[in-house]
Amino acid sequence: MKARGRSVRLPLAAACVPLLLALLSPASTVAGPADVSTGPPVLVGSHTHSELAVAARAVDGDTWAIEAHVRDVSSGPVGGVTIEFSATIDFLGVRTLDIGSARTDTSGTATLTYLPTTNGVHHIVARAPFDDGVLASNEAVLEVTGVTQPLARPAQPLQAVGAWAGPVAALVVASVWGLLVLVLVRVVVGISRATVVARNPADRRFGVSTDIEG
Amino acid sequence: MNVEQAEPLQVPPREEPKRALSRRAVLQSVAALGAGASLGGLGAAPQLVALVKGLDRVAPATPRSGPAAGMNATRRWVMVIDLRRCDGCGKCTKACQATHYLEPDQTWLKVYKLKSSAGTEYFMPRLCMHCEDAPCLRVCPVGATFKNAGGVVLVDQDKCIGCRLCMSACPYEARYFNWIEPTKRPPLAVLPTPEFPAPQRKGTVGKCTFCVHSTSHGELPSCVESCPMEAIYIGDLDADVATNGPQTVRLSTFLRDNHATRYKEELNTGPRVYYIAGHGEDAER
Amino acid sequence: MSTPTAPVPSEALEAAAFRPMLRPGRWFWPLFGLLGATVLAAVGAFAYQYAEGLWVAGYSDQAFFGIYEANLVAFIGVSYGGAVVSAVLRLTHARWGAPLSRMAEAMAVVALIVGGAFAIVHLGRPERVWTIFTSPNFSSPIVWDFMAITTYLLATSLFLYLPLIPDLARARDRLARRGVRHRIYAALALRWHDLPDQRSRLSWAVTVLAILVIPLAVSVHSVLAYTFSMTTRPGWHSTIFGPYFVVGALYSGVGLVILVVAAFRRAYRLEAFIQPRHLLNLAWMMVALGLVYLYLTFSETLTAAYTATRDELPVIAALLEGPFAPAFWTFLVTGVLAPIALVALPSRRRVGVLVLAAALAVVGMWLKRLLITLPSATLPLIDEAAPWGSPVFTWVPILITLGATAAIPLGLMILFRFVPVIAIDECEQAGEEPTLTPAVRRAVPEGVAG
Numbered sequence: 051m052k053a054r055g056r057s058v059r060l061p062l063a064a065a066c067v068p069l070l071l072a073l074l075s076p077a078s079t080v081a082g083p084a085d086v087s088t089g090p091p092v093l094v095g096s097h098t099h100s101e102l103a104v105a106a107r108a109v110d111g112d113t114w115a116i117e118a119h120v121r122d123v124s125s126g127p128v129g130g131v132t133i134e135f136s137a138t139i140d141f142l143g144v145r146t147l148d149i150g151s152a153r154t155d156t157s158g159t160a161t162l163t164y165l166p167t168t169n170g171v172h173h174i175v176a177r178a179p180f181d182d183g184v185l186a187s188n189e190a191v192l193e194v195t196g197v198t199q200p201l202a203r204p205a206q207p208l209q210a211v212g213a214w215a216g217p218v219a220a221l222v223v224a225s226v227w228g229l230l231v232l233v234l235v236r237v238v239v240g241i242s243r244a245t246v247v248a249r250n251p252a253d254r255r256f257g258v259s260t261d262i263e264g
Numbered sequence: 265m266n267v268e269q270a271e272p273l274q275v276p277p278r279e280e281p282k283r284a285l286s287r288r289a290v291l292q293s294v295a296a297l298g299a300g301a302s303l304g305g306l307g308a309a310p311q312l313v314a315l316v317k318g319l320d321r322v323a324p325a326t327p328r329s330g331p332a333a334g335m336n337a338t339r340r341w342v343m344v345i346d347l348r349r350c351d352g353c354g355k356c357t358k359a360c361q362a363t364h365y366l367e368p369d370q371t372w373l374k375v376y377k378l379k380s381s382a383g384t385e386y387f388m389p390r391l392c393m394h395c396e397d398a399p400c401l402r403v404c405p406v407g408a409t410f411k412n413a414g415g416v417v418l419v420d421q422d423k424c425i426g427c428r429l430c431m432s433a434c435p436y437e438a439r440y441f442n443w444i445e446p447t448k449r450p451p452l453a454v455l456p457t458p459e460f461p462a463p464q465r466k467g468t469v470g471k472c473t474f475c476v477h478s479t480s481h482g483e484l485p486s487c488v489e490s491c492p493m494e495a496i497y498i499g500d501l502d503a504d505v506a507t508n509g510p511q512t513v514r515l516s517t518f519l520r521d522n523h524a525t526r527y528k529e530e531l532n533t534g535p536r537v538y539y540i541a542g543h544g545e546d547a548e549r
Numbered sequence: 550m551s552t553p554t555a556p557v558p559s560e561a562l563e564a565a566a567f568r569p570m571l572r573p574g575r576w577f578w579p580l581f582g583l584l585g586a587t588v589l590a591a592v593g594a595f596a597y598q599y600a601e602g603l604w605v606a607g608y609s610d611q612a613f614f615g616i617y618e619a620n621l622v623a624f625i626g627v628s629y630g631g632a633v634v635s636a637v638l639r640l641t642h643a644r645w646g647a648p649l650s651r652m653a654e655a656m657a658v659v660a661l662i663v664g665g666a667f668a669i670v671h672l673g674r675p676e677r678v679w680t681i682f683t684s685p686n687f688s689s690p691i692v693w694d695f696m697a698i699t700t701y702l703l704a705t706s707l708f709l710y711l712p713l714i715p716d717l718a719r720a721r722d723r724l725a726r727r728g729v730r731h732r733i734y735a736a737l738a739l740r741w742h743d744l745p746d747q748r749s750r751l752s753w754a755v756t757v758l759a760i761l762v763i764p765l766a767v768s769v770h771s772v773l774a775y776t777f778s779m780t781t782r783p784g785w786h787s788t789i790f791g792p793y794f795v796v797g798a799l800y801s802g803v804g805l806v807i808l809v810v811a812a813f814r815r816a817y818r819l820e821a822f823i824q825p826r827h828l829l830n831l832a833w834m835m836v837a838l839g840l841v842y843l844y845l846t847f848s849e850t851l852t853a854a855y856t857a858t859r860d861e862l863p864v865i866a867a868l869l870e871g872p873f874a875p876a877f878w879t880f881l882v883t884g885v886l887a888p889i890a891l892v893a894l895p896s897r898r899r900v901g902v903l904v905l906a907a908a909l910a911v912v913g914m915w916l917k918r919l920l921i922t923l924p925s926a927t928l929p930l931i932d933e934a935a936p937w938g939s940p941v942f943t944w945v946p947i948l949i950t951l952g953a954t955a956a957i958p959l960g961l962m963i964l965f966r967f968v969p970v971i972a973i974d975e976c977e978q979a980g981e982e983p984t985l986t987p988a989v990r991r992a993v994p995e996g997v998a999g
Contacts, residue, residue, distance in 0.1 A: 139505070139512075140482075141500070141503060141505045141507060141512065142479060142482055142483060142484050142498065142507060143482065143483070143484070143507075145505070145507050145512035146512060147505060147512045147513070147514060148513075148514070149514070167502065167503040167504045167505065168503045168505065216687065219687070223696060223700065226700055226761070226765070227700060227703070229757070229761065230700075230703050230704055230707060230758075230761070233707065233711075233754045233757050233758060234707055234711075234754075236750060236753075236754065237711055237714075237739075237750055237751060237754040238739055240746065240747065240750040241714065241739040241740060241741055241747045241750060241751070242739050242740050369610070370610075376931055376932050377932070378931075378932055379934065388931075390931060399780065399781065402688050402689070403688070403689050403690060403691070403779060403780070404686055404689055405681050405685065405686055405689040405691035405692045405695075406677070406680045406681060406684050406685065406686060406689075407684055407685075407686040423677075423680065423684070424673070424674065424677075425672050425673070425674045425675075425677040425678060425680060425681070426603070426672045426673020426674040426677075427671070427672055427673075427691055428613045428614065428671075428673070429689065429690070429691055429776065429780075431610070431613045432613065432614060432777075432780045432782060432785070432925075432926065433779070433780040433781070435781050435782075435930060436930070436931065437610075437929070437930050437931055439610075440610050441603070441608075441610055441613060441673065442602070442673070443602050443603050443604035443608060443609065443610075444601075444602045444604050445602060466602050466673070467602060467603065467672075467673030467674040468673060468674060469673075531781055
């Protein structure tokens with residue numbers, strides 16, 4: 051795990067453009083949703099001549115705003131600087147994921163909307179690349195504990211037909227079996243009983259047949 | 265070409281509800297027809313039975329509200345295969361067979377050498393597509409094939425009766441039968457599980473597991489790890505992240521930017537394996 | 550067609566029907582031994598396959614369905630023919646069918662049991678087959694198969710048993726007047742004494758069963774077809790498959806009824822009761838069904854071959870002009886066209902010709918089932934240039950198939966040792982001559998053989 055604050059020495063060529071990176075304290079300014087923890091205190095990178103500050107701020111739902119502020123030595127905003135953001139996350143090991151880039155506006159602020167999709171500690175690294183090197187780099191740490199937005203959708207169990215089909219089908223099959231058994235029972239009982247009745251000489255309902263016994 | 269479209273920084277929307285609903289709607293009509301026919305002539309009963317429960321073997325979706333520490337409790341695993349990088353070396357197949365103790369002809373991950381319509385040859389690694397609406401799962405008579413919470417289609421070899429209907433239902437030739445008593449066994453005699461079915465069992469069917477025994481411990485599948493070309497990515501639709509080891513990408517953006525396709529999309533099985541075609545590969549056949 | 554059977558003195562009929570139950574003919578025991586040995590050998594082959602694994606049957610991942618699945622369809626198919634022939638004859642009051650009904654119904658039961666056995670033989674884990682009933686996945690066509698087949702087995706068994714009751718009573722009263730055999734007949738005959746009430750109940754039950762058996766048989770063969778057509782495999786995924794299988798089953802089933810009737814007519818000397826006319830009537834039924842099957846085959850082939858999509862073309866080309874073409878055209882010429890021609894030609898009056906036609910139809914339809922099963926099961930689905938899977942017909946499935954084939958005549962021979970081969974009572978009822986009323990019959994000296 052990296053140190054929370056880190057300064058990068060400016061290349062000589064960049065020294066003529068002094069930047070001051072100021073620190074905002076965003077997490078406290080916007081109340082995040084209850085299940086999203088606010089980010090840790092913003093970390094500052096400092097240098098003799100320039101500073102890049104990066105901060106994360108919960109905005110809406112699970113979305114975070116990653117803000118990088120570029121200031122010169124006199125705390126004046128520096129616009130037009132492209133800041134590249136990446137996140138170091140835990141995905142089958144420690145992985146570094148590019149999450150986008152943004153340019154600083156006239157107030158020296160570059161804002162990136164970030165939707166964390168994994169729980170755990172996210173190291174957000176902001177880099178101000180310059181020519182071949184890195185002008186400045188700094189990072190913020192989000193601790194995401196309740197990623198719900200992408201996960202909350204109820205998983206649809208794949209189902210061919212509704213639950214009613216089972217009972218209906220069972221009913222149909224059972225009725226076929228029932229009919230078959232009914233046929234059997236009716237014949238067995240009927241044939242057996244008819245003889246019993248016929249054996250009784252008093253009952254002449256089936257008159258023709260009493261004499262066939264034996 | 266059927267490309268997954270998604271907004272940047274947004275997780276691709278789940279697709280199965282729409283497809284499952286439409287399939288369900290259609291089948292409900294069919295079932296109603298069957299019910300009518302059956303009640304008219306009771307003999308049609310078994311056809312109706314046809315439409316009974318659908319995929320009742322799908323593992324119940326875990327409710328995923330509330331904070332979960334560390335890794336996500338569940339994943340929706342996918343793989344992405346960059347055909348531009350695959351050189352057909354076959355190391356993935358060997359690694360897979362070594363990991364799962366398979367016979368030489370049991371190529372759970374098979375690298376096909378195909379010819380595009382333009383006449384160029386290319387290689388296409390094929391593993392189990394772990395379809396959202398898996399045909400194999402639907403036809404299994406005893407529910408031996410099921411989906412785990414991460415959407416990975418697994419086979420319970422203690423349940424499988426070896427009817428091979430799943431093999432005929434699979435459009436991807438991804439299932440392999442154990443025609444003989446397996447000759448390879450893990451050195452440690454552990455009981456095979458659906459997640460790590462080693463050794464294989466005679467008379468049952470086996471297939472790619474997306475190496476859930478590895479991913480559940482935060483490790484890469486053996487094919488991803490073994491690919492020298494870094495062509496195979498393992499990803500999670502929910503986390504919207506995929507990695508081939510050295511490189512980690514935002515899954516939705518990666519798929520969109522590279523015009524990823526899924527194999528035999530027209531079959532509506534919703535494969536969980538995406539292919540990135542480069543120069544002339546017929547990713548969709 | 551509806552000419553009633555010529556009046557046959559009931560004692561002659563009874564004597565002819567009881568004779569095989571009393572004294573088997575000269576050839577009975579040798580034939581019994583031969584068929585029994587074949588069946589035993591098949592059981593041994595199955596035991597060997599169970600111990601060794603399915604590879605001994607010539608299966609492989611590129612040929613995962615083959616001869617057992619074709620047998621399953623073929624044997625259950627002929628069972629269907631027997632039941633439906635009998636049911637249709639009963640429902641249409643075709644009285645000429647009375648001497649044939651017993652053999653048709655018995656054949657339905659025996660062939661169904663033999664065919665159903667292949668549902669177990671083809672499994673990789675036959676010992677787990679019971680789990681289909683304990684933990685069924687109702688969306689699986691195989692579960693539908695098992696539900697349909699068990700229902701149909703119950704129905705055909707009843708369909709055999711109920712019309713048998715009067716004959717069992719007759720056997721109780723006249724054939725075996727004492728001893729174990731008498732007690733068994735007495736128990737099974739349910740105190741049948743030919744009372745009007747008994748007869749009306751029996752007639753009701755048989756009619757209900759005849760009505761039920763037809764849709765049940767349709768359902769059995771439809772779901773068998775669905776086992777194939779519920780996959781996306783080219784050649785199997787076809788809407789025509791349900792009716793296609795049903796008609797094919799009827800066609801081959803009527804063919805087997807002809808063979809069975811002709812065989813027992815000859816072996817049990819029933820020429821006086823079963824005349825060439827009976828066989829010819831059956832043969833006409835077979836021809837009609839054969840024509841429908843021919844049409845369905847044409848329709849299916851044309852539909853697939855005309856569009857010739859990338860999926861369908863390999864299968865249809867393999868059948869029409871590829872490796873399966875010799876078998877396919879053999880089936881078409883000798884299995885469908887030849888039987889139709891043989892029956893239609895003037896030579897049809899000879900029983901031998903009708904038997905030949907029926908035999909060609911039965912064997913041809915078995916070949917056709919193999920032609921349905923094999924191409925789609927061996928077709929490569931991803932690499933079209935790859936070689937097709939090659940099923941190997943080893944001695945194991947060949948022996949098991951021979952054993953199953955032998956099991957049908959063996960089962961019928963055993964059955965007809967205990968029950969009359971001809972439905973004596975039904976023939977009498979169908980005759981309905983006033984001279985054959987029960988009262989007159991009772992005047993006839995009891996028992997044909999003491």
